[in-house]
Amino acid sequence: MIEGLLPELDVIRKDFPILERTLADGRPLVYLDSANTSQKPQVVIDTMVDHLERHNANISRAMHLLGAESTEAFENGRDRVASFIGAPSREEVIFTKNASEALNLVANTLAWKGPHQLGEGDEVVITEMEHHSNIVPWQLVTERTGATLRWFGLTDEGELDLSDIDDLLTERTKVVALTWVSNMLGTINPIAEITRRAHQVGALVVVDASQAVPQLPVDLQSFDEESRPDFLAFTGHKVVGPTGVGVLWGRREALESLPPFLGGGEMIETVRMESSTYAPIPHRFEAGTPPIVEVVGLGAAVDYLDHVGMEAIHRHEQAITGYALEGLAGVPGLTVLGPLDPTRRGGAVSFELAGVHPHDVATVLDTRGLAVRAGHHCARPAHARFGVQSSVRMSSYLYTTPAEIDALVEGLHFTRDYFKVS
Amino acid sequence: MIEGLLPELDVIRKDFPILERTLADGRPLVYLDSANTSQKPQVVIDTMVDHLERHNANISRAMHLLGAESTEAFENGRDRVASFIGAPSREEVIFTKNASEALNLVANTLAWKGPHQLGEGDEVVITEMEHHSNIVPWQLVTERTGATLRWFGLTDEGELDLSDIDDLLTERTKVVALTWVSNMLGTINPIAEITRRAHQVGALVVVDASQAVPQLPVDLQSFDEESRPDFLAFTGHKVVGPTGVGVLWGRREALESLPPFLGGGEMIETVRMESSTYAPIPHRFEAGTPPIVEVVGLGAAVDYLDHVGMEAIHRHEQAITGYALEGLAGVPGLTVLGPLDPTRRGGAVSFELAGVHPHDVATVLDTRGLAVRAGHHCARPAHARFGVQSSVRMSSYLYTTPAEIDALVEGLHFTRDYFKVS
Amino acid sequence: MSAELDSLYQEIILDHYKNPHHAGLRDPFGAEVHHVNPTCGDELTLRVQVTDGTVADVSYDAEGCSISQASASVMSDLVIGRSVEEAMEIHHTFLTLMQGKGQVEPDEDVLEDGIAFAGVAKFPARVKCALLSWMAWKDATARAQEDSHV
Amino acid sequence: MSAELDSLYQEIILDHYKNPHHAGLRDPFGAEVHHVNPTCGDELTLRVQVTDGTVADVSYDAEGCSISQASASVMSDLVIGRSVEEAMEIHHTFLTLMQGKGQVEPDEDVLEDGIAFAGVAKFPARVKCALLSWMAWKDATARAQEDSHV
């Protein structure tokens, strides 16, 4: 018996209709691509259907019963999300279309007049293990404002190289943006410690929590003020919610200090042709009709995770990841990229298999019903750092079983045989 | 018999589950707020459910069967939308989160280096009847770049006042942004003619088609080149599709001339820490995980509209609007804002009822099961133009019946009685 | 249906709507605010004068529906002459009533004519209307106090 | 399952993968392009020399999977020595095969070793791999021709 697995794994699996799907040859689906997107439990789908079939209306603007119901369902989603991440205030929760938009919202608005406007001489610090969505926005804004982009490198073990932190974080540093959990290496970064250091030099801290919120119990209120990030971004589709919705949490004063991002309906107070005034947060950053049914679905999703319990989910991930790392270690020619200690990493495990290109590994596994990802997983610089162009990634979630890991390991042995690797 | 109604209206109504809902007192729902958001047919809901229960995976990046199915479903949505609006090329169809983001995409990127970058001395021309989502983005970009915002005024009949077009459109004009159909006045603007004039002075033309695409047969290919707009925006939730998805169509060269908007996964070609290169359109403007299930739903939505036939839907809207205008004319003290000829307007009818505030009208109607909108409908400047602060708006769609209009008119008589207006 | 409506549009509300108390902007005032209900565009300019910790005067200029106008009238009646502390407590009681979805029993001793708004709580779309003037008053009072502390 | 795999990884493909033809960048060339499969990061630098309307040479440097590497090798074999027009037609035939979801019968007379890719069409995720070199070739050829017309 593997310790730490969710006790009622069978029951949980029944909640996810797609897991019952069988593929060609009657093979069951083995979905090991949850870091890419998670599967959805029935309750999320049903909640969305009920909304569309019975309560659909636009929100806030609508004065009628359906409008009131829809508004309540939407704002209830905000309450649910706020409580899920322990946000100090529900108004600090902004809905975006995905994590990428949330990160761009911050980067993009820092180009414009305001207390934190970037300019020549200012520096933005990121890391070499970021997802492209936490690299490109900072490249764009630094290029456009004349600020300088700098970054933390990585150790050979796949951790942040903090040895030059004193050189990187200076009074020129205006923003530090980094991921909490790497989607490629699985590394968990010391967010609180880095935030504290960044705050000492007066920088804003933006945390990409796209891989953290699905896996770790996140409680913003448990951070002391100095080590609590200023912004935190994640995405609905990785927390068993739908696509089309992401979240930007921001400390109230930090959010209020940003100039408007997208302009339009819902984000205004009064519009005159000559000029406009803007609504308070959160609406100030939610221009246009928001992703209503998606927020309703996201509310049901985080409720579902809460119900299973994030502590339990985290233990399950660690148990499965530990079991996977053991199994993978038995495959000749296989090298894992990133930390090897399952208690100090997330559930995404990237690896190379000597003699077989990652694409070919993925295709062979796919014909056996195993869904993994091959490529650079939107983290090309981290791949370049380790001298590889691409890798295979398996990633588990609360519905993953040890038997599925066995199937993966078996599939990798088969792959080696098929390509006659010796 | 009213001419032009959809022949199988009963059958169509059965496609929309929410229309079977009864409210307090067993009253049926009379939904007259479709310009705000449309209701969804069963086929759209079912298509989304099927996707979530059987094919859910991230797109493009995924190498496995589910990933391939999901990618195909998503890209099929792009084909469907492209054909629905007669786009010259499918790659010119960009998915955003709503119409507001689509409009902001264009406005926001014009602030940055590129052939169309705005600056001092440049002018952007909009109109006084725009939705806030086609005003605020242009206020923001002109303020931020030093360009000047100008606008067409309105005639007393609620049409664009084109008398000063020669003064407004000059070689300083870099962008003309206007709505095709007004969401408040119902006015249909002469898009082709204005585009032709704007192109003569070298301006880009951005059309807000949020109210046009749901109601009018739109065929971009049928425009000759000079009078075809450069950009066209609309939103999924008003064309019987889900929230969380909007569309920006752009002429290929116009899109290619815009610098990147949001940065991140999917929109890149190669990422290095120092700098990145970007994917070709459409992906260049689709950063992060797109609204996958929403695009799948939108594909089903436009298929549904195509199946009923946009010509037939347009005739139906005209018939219902004509019938409504007649009915409203019989209510003492009622003044319609906007054109009175149903063949020259869209289906949104805004009005005032002397002696009763629009909110109070809406509430009384709501207790009778009638859903209308009260307020400024995100078009405050157009209200100011007519010296009113707010109005009541009824808006119909393909499922609206003459009996529902009768119920509205009856409800308005009741409202007058209730408030003892003489 | 008419009963439901009558629970919203109580006579007291319609009376205040037709004859609003304390309407029209007046001097002297310690702070003036302008609040908008962005949903519908209702606008309210409101002045507050605080003297020795007491709400000495409230005056306003409002464009809006019956509920928001009547609420401004009732609110002014309730707070003028009270200590800021007492007035804030009434504000709190009114807020609780409005957010109670019709489940909260209004306290006539505290709310006086304000109890007529109990029915509004059952119309979520109208709660904002009833609260507009209260929110403006709270905002203005806070500012007036800040200024007097400077 | 193995049968399905075998239809993808035909001997011809694995042979080309292990011993790619025309690999390595060569002079002279009229145009050089760098194409990327953004999904997976596969990269290809490709040169084309067009002389008197004929594809005189194609050379490349590729990092990628078996399918993309083998495809570059087969593609070079097919187009080198042909007129640009003929080569474009072969390109078109190959494209049709790839987009045919496994329903298109490959024409051995036109595609020669390229018929081995018929199985790829059944793996939508791999179609891009097979097309990478063809797209690069088409792009480079267009540029080479543009330049020669200047």
Ligand SMILES: Cc1ncc(COP(=O)(O)O)c(C=O)c1O
């Ligand atoms: C004319 C017009 N433009 C823009 C919009 C904005 O659409 P969305 O709220 O979906 O961004 C709307 C609808 O609200 C509209 O009616």
Ligand SMILES: Cc1ncc(COP(=O)(O)O)c(C=O)c1O
């Ligand atoms: C670490 C990380 N950051 C950002 C993102 C971007 O999320 P989205 O694609 O939903 O915007 C992802 C997922 O793709 C991720 O894993």
